[in-house]
Every structure is written in C-alpha cells, then in structure tokens.
Amino acid sequence: MMNGSRRVTVLSLHRGSASIVRALVPHFDLAPAELAARLFRAPAVLAGGLPEQLASSLSEVLGNAGLRVVVEPDDAPLPPPAVHTYDVALYLRDGGRFRDVCTELAAVLGCPLSDAAAALCATPPTVLGSVSQATVDALQARFAPLGAEVDASHPPTARYDVFATDAVSLAVIRPVLEAQGVTPAEAPLVARDLSHEQAERVWRELGPRGGVRLLDHAFQRFDVSLLSAPSDAGFTELLVRETGMPPALVPKVLKRLPVVLHTGLSRADVVARTAPLEAAGAKLAVQLINFRSFRLTVEDSKDPAAAAELLSTALGLPANETRSALSRLPHTFQPAVGDTRARWLVAELRSRGTRTSLVSH
Structure with a gap:
C-alpha cells in the first residue's frame, strides 16, 4: 500500500445515474458491470491506493455527477457491506406523471426512455435488482415527489403467490405444486404464500412454458371497494377520516355502492385501511390490480391527429387505422x-383534449 494513499468510497447513488459508468471505467480498475453494481450497492469502495490529489479530483467529479462519495485513508475501516440487497419496483399512482417518472427512471438506469417506459409498465414493474438499502432510500427520495412509490423486496425472505395462465392446464401445474408441498387451488390463483425457494422451483418447471405468473407480495397492489355500509351516523365520520372524502360527498357515495375507496394500495396498506371500516360493520371487496387490463374507448376528441399519433404508438396499431377509427367516435x-x-393514456389523452374511458378486459 502506498504511504498516505487514499480510497474513494461511494456512500449513496443520491442523484446520480448509471450513465456515469461509461465515463468512470477508464479511471477505475473495474469492469463496467462491477462498477455499476458497486454504485447500486453503496456504500462500496470504488478505488484504493490513489494519490490524494487524484482521489480528491475523482471525488469532485463523482459529486458533481450526483453521487455521495467520501475520500478516506486506505487504512481506514472498510464500509460495512450491505446486510441485505433488494429488488425494487415502482408504482405510479398518478398517470399524469408517467413521462416525468420515465425521464427520472431513464436517468437512474442510464437507458433510453422507451426502455424505462417498458419497465414501468411491466408486471410487476421491477426496475432494479440486488441494490442496497442506501439505494432504496435514494430512489424513494427521488421518486416520491413525482408521485411514484418504491416497493422493495428482500428475495430470500420474500413470499409469492402463483397465478395460472391459459398456456397450460391445471393438470400440468398440479404435480409441480404438490412436489413443493402445496395443494393447488382453483385458477387463476392456484397457490398462495410460497417461499422464495418454492417459487424458484415452480418457475423453473413452469415458467418456460408460460404456464404461471409469480407475484412477490411486496409488489402486489390492490383496490378496495365499499360494498355496503352500516347505517349509524358514526360511520360517516369514520369514512371521512379513513379516506379523506369530503363530508358532503359521503351521502352521495353511500347511495351509489359499490364504490372504490382506495386505489393501488400495497399489501400492508390494505390491512391498515380495511380493518377500521370492517370493524365498524362495512363490507369491503379487495381486488388485485397487477394483472388487470383494459380496452380504451375514445368518446370524443378536440385534436384527433394528436390522439392518433399517441395511440398508434402506444397500442401498436397502423397510423392510418388509428386515424380512421378516430373519425367515427365513440370507438373502442x-x-x-x-x-x-x-x-397514463387516459391522463395523456385528456391533456390533449381527448376524453376516454376504460373497459375491463
């Protein structure tokens, strides 16, 4: 070790981006993949044995790129390794912020906007894997102002539900589940609460055939609907307190049941939000929304050309077919x-003067 030599340690991704990796490779004796891994698993040493001036210069460059770094003596205690690593998904609550979130995600990943959009629209929208708690915290700070929530899962302790698809029959799925000590239920939710090890084995057997979809509990999202409500006056106050609903709106809502009270709740939030209402005598329905899909109906449009351009790209339709459809509204x-x-499409089209609705598929 050089006398008085320094090392550069990244503490957090903070406002940084994976796009910096290419620029850093010539300055660090690390492969690009390893360098990116260290950024996302911070705190981690990027380089050691550096002259103080070089270490300070690199630190300044990294800081200007948005990373949180520190220059330390080489013989200082090493940063403790991440106790756990996490897989991360994003849930976009406000469809009108889709472009903002995609732009930020593309910056984090150092990828094209189209790739960021595809990741955000995947099921589940897992955008990063094997990152440290420091990176999870940095992502939460970056995406919360944009209306996106960060879900993090520690794979070894994660729990999974198994959903059957139409690709294979339950007769094919059954022996695979039974080999893991799981008794299959009726499709589509054929098994609940599998361990990571069980889920991996099921996926190895059935995933390549397209027979199942596995969904980590940490990435599940739900809508909660009110089916019926008790008649006592105290329930109105409870509903206002638990949902933020204006008091004047409650009588109208109670006349139009069923009605959605909460959208896009995490699994943990479902329990917290439903317990007080059910204790008061309300009947609720909880619907998993990760796999639901819709067809889009355009009711009217003030700018059919702009709507056609967006829809042909988003739906993968020929431009002339989309323009023709929008000339005869309404059209599904x-x-x-x-x-x-x-x-996102509903919000984006609304901003362009096009009114739409969604039809469950």
Whole structure:
C-alpha cells in the first residue's frame, strides 16, 4: 500500500445515474458491470491506493455527477457491506406523471426512455435488482415527489403467490405444486404464500412454458371497494377520516355502492385501511390490480391527429387505422393495455383534449 494513499468510497447513488459508468471505467480498475453494481450497492469502495490529489479530483467529479462519495485513508475501516440487497419496483399512482417518472427512471438506469417506459409498465414493474438499502432510500427520495412509490423486496425472505395462465392446464401445474408441498387451488390463483425457494422451483418447471405468473407480495397492489355500509351516523365520520372524502360527498357515495375507496394500495396498506371500516360493520371487496387490463374507448376528441399519433404508438396499431377509427367516435380499441399504461393514456389523452374511458378486459 502506498504511504498516505487514499480510497474513494461511494456512500449513496443520491442523484446520480448509471450513465456515469461509461465515463468512470477508464479511471477505475473495474469492469463496467462491477462498477455499476458497486454504485447500486453503496456504500462500496470504488478505488484504493490513489494519490490524494487524484482521489480528491475523482471525488469532485463523482459529486458533481450526483453521487455521495467520501475520500478516506486506505487504512481506514472498510464500509460495512450491505446486510441485505433488494429488488425494487415502482408504482405510479398518478398517470399524469408517467413521462416525468420515465425521464427520472431513464436517468437512474442510464437507458433510453422507451426502455424505462417498458419497465414501468411491466408486471410487476421491477426496475432494479440486488441494490442496497442506501439505494432504496435514494430512489424513494427521488421518486416520491413525482408521485411514484418504491416497493422493495428482500428475495430470500420474500413470499409469492402463483397465478395460472391459459398456456397450460391445471393438470400440468398440479404435480409441480404438490412436489413443493402445496395443494393447488382453483385458477387463476392456484397457490398462495410460497417461499422464495418454492417459487424458484415452480418457475423453473413452469415458467418456460408460460404456464404461471409469480407475484412477490411486496409488489402486489390492490383496490378496495365499499360494498355496503352500516347505517349509524358514526360511520360517516369514520369514512371521512379513513379516506379523506369530503363530508358532503359521503351521502352521495353511500347511495351509489359499490364504490372504490382506495386505489393501488400495497399489501400492508390494505390491512391498515380495511380493518377500521370492517370493524365498524362495512363490507369491503379487495381486488388485485397487477394483472388487470383494459380496452380504451375514445368518446370524443378536440385534436384527433394528436390522439392518433399517441395511440398508434402506444397500442401498436397502423397510423392510418388509428386515424380512421378516430373519425367515427365513440370507438373502442381492441388491443388491451395493463393498468399503468391505461392510466397514463387516459391522463395523456385528456391533456390533449381527448376524453376516454376504460373497459375491463
């Protein structure tokens, strides 16, 4: 070790981006993949044995790129390794912020906007894997102001539900589940609460055939609907307190049941939000929304050309076919889109003077 030599340690991704990796490679004796891994698993040493001036210069460059770094003596205690690493998904609550979130995600990943959009619209929208708690915290700070929530899962302790698809029959799925000590239920939710090890084995057997979809509990999202309500006056106050609903709106809502009270709740939030209402005598329905899809109906449009341009790209339709459809409104487009993409399209089209509605697929 050089006498008085220094090392550069990244403490957090903070406002940084994976796009910096290419610029850093010539300055660090690390492969690009390893360098990116260290950024996302901060705190981690990027380089050691550096002259003080070089270490300070690199630290300044990294800081200007948005990373939180520190220059330390080489013989200082090493940063403790991340106790756990996490897989991360994003849930976009406000469809109108889709472009903002995509732009930020593309910056974090150092990827094209189209790739960021595809990741955000996937089921589940897992955008990063094997990152540290420091990176989870940095992502939460970056995406919360944009209306996106960060869900993090520690794979070894994660729990999974198994959903059957139409690709294979339950007769094919049954022996695979039974080999893991799981008794299959009726499709589509054929198994609940599998361990990571069980889920991996099921996926190895059935995933390549397209027979199942596995969904980590940490990435599940739900809508909660009110089916019936008790008649006592105290329930009105409870409903206002638990949902933020204006008091004047409660009588109208109670006359139009069923009605959605909460959208896009995490699994943990479902329990917290439903318990007080159910204790008061309300009957609720909880619907998993990760796999739901919609067809888009265009009711009217003040700018059909702009709407056609967006829809042909988003739905994968020929431009002339989309323009023709928008000349005869209302029109329901047949390609189905997932929950996130559907909410984005509704908000985006509204901003362009086009009124739409969604039809469950």
